[in-house]
Amino acid sequence: MWYHKHVTEEELRRLLRNGEVLLAGNLRLKIYGTLRCYSGKRMKRENRVFFKHEGEARLLGFRPCKNCWRKNSSLKSV
């Protein structure tokens, strides 16, 4: 898991390019979703974390964002 506040924009771009970051989460609400998630884009940088995959997010006690999972049901099987 990466904290947005701990990575520079340059590092983040590299992580995205390498496929190291596929999901974003809200540290305060303990919810994770896709990087395109509307609610994810609205949250504060200090609350945002990034995950490589769902297993990592689940392990840390995060719940999936309902919006994302309704729109993209294929994510359920990841």
Ligand SMILES: [Zn+2]
């Ligand atoms: Zn979402």
